[in-house]
Amino acid sequence: MTQDFTVYYKIAKFLSDRNISYIHLQPEDLVPPDVTVIITTKEESDKIEHPNKIVITRENDINEFLENILVFMRSGGNIEHIIIGVDPGEDPGLVVLNNGIVISAKHLKKPEEVGKEVKRILRKYSPKSCIIRVGSLSGIYMYRVLKSLKGVDARIEIVDETTTSLRLRRNSDILAAIRIAMRSGREIDIDTLEEIDVPKGLIRDIQRRSRILSKGKITISRDLAIEVALGKISLEKAIEKMYERKRHNKLSIKE
Missing domain, CATH: 3.30.420.140 (YqgF/RNase H-like domain)
Incomplete structure (x- = not known):
């Protein structure tokens, strides 16, 4: 229900392309009882009484409001x-x-x-x-x-x-x-929920991936591999930390 031709054209094309039946009404028109969903603009929505309204604005991302239309059509306008x-x-x-x-x-x-x-x-x-x-x-x-x-x-x-x-x-x-x-x-x-033990096989696999990602230059430690497995840090961050540890150890030996 809209008098905005631009909005009407976008919606009509979207529905027609998907063989979804619709009727075009003006905001002052009576809504037939078999209409399950009303699509209208923000400016016109206050004039329309219907339990299932999709309100769109010119600022809306077109994909978002068209996705909402599909959701309502698939669900029969009822998402409880x-x-x-x-x-x-x-x-x-x-x-x-x-x-x-x-x-x-x-x-x-x-x-x-x-x-x-x-x-x-x-x-x-x-x-x-x-x-x-x-x-x-x-x-x-x-x-x-x-x-x-x-x-x-x-x-x-x-x-x-x-x-x-x-x-x-x-x-x-x-x-x-x-x-x-x-x-x-x-x-x-x-x-x-309690923290679970990380399987040894997964730890070894993460260490293997660290060697691949660093082109064979480094293998991260077990504790860093566990942090990666638990999602606490990324594999890239773990490799950076391992590099930093090695650099720090070399400096300590020189001193």
């Missing part, structure tokens, strides 16, 4: 409850489900980004309730994901991934996250 599924890993997969339908899916660069992304999702959709389900494999990455969720107002569950049906999914982090989201898990209290 969402489930977030997370497949832990070095670059976690994360999906958002509403009424069993995926309304958002993405890869994150590191486990620590999960908490920030979840908070952004909760601000964006403002659901009445939310469940976050995290896969149980990749223990150290699961731990880092859970740590990032401290302070998030939602029920958090760990989903058992040891069953065959879930183990077969490692070729797709997003598919894994969907399956995790659709499976009930064991609720966990983040505030009681």
